[in-house]
Amino acid sequence: xxxxxxxxxxxxxxxxxxxxxxxxxxxxxxxxxxxxxxxxxxxxxxxxxxxxxxxxxxxxxxxxxxxxxxxxxxxxxxxxxxxxxxxxxxxxxxxxxxxxxxxxxxxxxxxxxxxxxxxxxxxxxxxxxxxxxxxxxxxxxxxxxx
Numbered sequence: 001x002x003x004x005x006x007x008x009x010x011x012x013x014x015x016x017x018x019x020x021x022x023x024x025x026x027x028x029x030x031x032x033x034x035x036x037x038x039x040x041x042x043x044x045x046x047x048x049x050x051x052x053x054x055x056x057x058x059x060x061x062x063x064x065x066x067x068x069x070x071x072x073x074x075x076x077x078x079x080x081x082x083x084x085x086x087x088x089x090x091x092x093x094x095x096x097x098x099x100x101x102x103x104x105x106x107x108x109x110x111x112x113x114x115x116x117x118x119x120x121x122x123x124x125x126x127x128x129x130x131x132x133x134x135x136x137x138x139x140x141x142x143x144x145x146x
Contacts, residue, residue, distance in 0.1 A: 010091040013079075018097035028131060029098055031079075031113035039081035039088050042113050046104030047074035057105050060085045068092055077101045099127035 013035055021029040031042055043057045045064060050071055054064040058080065065071045069092060070078040077100040081089040095101060100115070102124040115128035 013081075013089060013091040014093045014097070017079075017091070017093055021098040026098075026117055028114065028116045029128065031108075031115070032110050035081060035089065037081070037089060039083050039110060041082045041107045041109050043080040043082060043107040044100045044103040044105070045070050045078040045080065046101040047076065048072070049078065049104065053105060054080070057107055058082065058087070062087050077104070082107070095127075099125070101125075102127045102129065 016034045017029060017031065020034045035042075043054075045053060045057060048071060049064060051061070051063060051065050054062050062080070064078060064080075068078055068090070070076065073092070075095055076092040077095060079091050079093050079100065080087050093100065098115075098117075102121070108130060112130065112132050114131040116131045117127070118129045119126045121127070121129065
């Protein structure tokens with residue numbers, strides 16, 4: 001999938017993420033595999049995020065309010081794929097197909113953009129959390145208990 005600076009086929013990206021998440025049994029998603037193209041980090045914006053939240057997460061201005069529905073839609077998370085100081089792709093990803101909203105305002109390097117589903121997190125609500133932390137491994141084990 002080709003991606004131009006600041007543009008993306010949002011539906012295709014979200015579909016790829018959903019397909020890979022579902023193929024894992026809804027247990028994990030590696031965004032580096034699901035989203036090809038030239039990006040070095042992914043930033044997450046949760047429902048009701050504004051341009052101010054986008055600027056704080058990205059470190060540069062990007063008009064999330066006019067380009068997306070994130071400011072008014074609580075059924076999605078906005079995933080921004082970034083290279084340098086440019087959003088090279090983005091998607092409004094339905095929370096029902098892998099919920100990233102606990103991670104709102106955070107960015108993750110491409111090589112750390114692997115997330116696991118935690119059904120009973122210590123804080124927040126069930127959803128996706130970074131897979132590369134000891135806390136996540138502990139939460140994942142706890143979540144797996146009946």
